[in-house]
Ligand SMILES: Nc1nc2c(ncn2[C@@H]2O[C@H](COP(=O)(O)OP(=O)(O)O)[C@@H](O)[C@H]2O)c(=O)[nH]1
């Protein structure tokens with residue numbers, strides 16, 4: 142069993158994923174901890190797969206799976222959870238918005254919690270580059286919904302730095318069927334329902350260009366997903 146499983150969902154990431162994979166691999170090699178990186182791709186219309194295969198030649202710790210169907214970020218994470226078995230199961234974005242050192246430092250603060258998540262919206266969060274205004278507004282709006290609809294008490298459910306203990310993912314992974322960007326909030330909702338204690342901690346984060354999120358599609362889908370999750374037994 143490796144110490145860290147790092148899942149990276151990837152959709153049309155040919156421009157952003159190479160540096161992320163290399164920096165994560167090099168950084169975690171230097172920690173001396175055992176780790177695996179799993180890239181979960183689906184339906185990419187660019188050369189992401191080729192880029193991942195090329196990087197893997199030098200970094201055998203990197204594995205990948207490629208699904209043909211449009212399983213979305215959420216679907217990719219759910220599939221990823223089935224394939225990893227680290228002590229700590231983590232996921233992050235292919236764009237490198239969260240540096241490996243940030244994820245690693247976050248993991249050290251887990252203490253006796255069941256998981257720990259990075260937050261861009263706490264007093265001590267350090268944002269090197271902000272998201273565009275419209276995204277920040279959407280982020281705040283969605284956060285209010287996670288409080289009202291899901292009863293969550295986090296400032297930022299959507300940050301690309303998440304770390305959970307193996308048993309947490311084991312016990313909830315089959316209960317989730319959300320395929321879109323609401324997956325982050327839904328995971329936290331299920332964890333809460335199952336009595337797990339997940340801590341939120343400020344992190345250093347940097348917005349990256351070329352987001353894969355299309356707001357017009359994502360916002361209604363995310364809204365519906367959290368409503369559905371709330372009323373699902
Ligand atoms: N496998 C898979 N990954 C996705 C999909 N949509 C987004 N992602 C990945 O989810 C992560 C978050 O997306 P990103 O564009 O960074 O969103 P943002 O940070 O919210 O602007 C990135 O690693 C994307 O490649 C998808 O449909 N399938």
Ligand SMILES: [Mg+2]
Pocket residue numbers: 234235236238301349
């Ligand atoms: Mg991102």
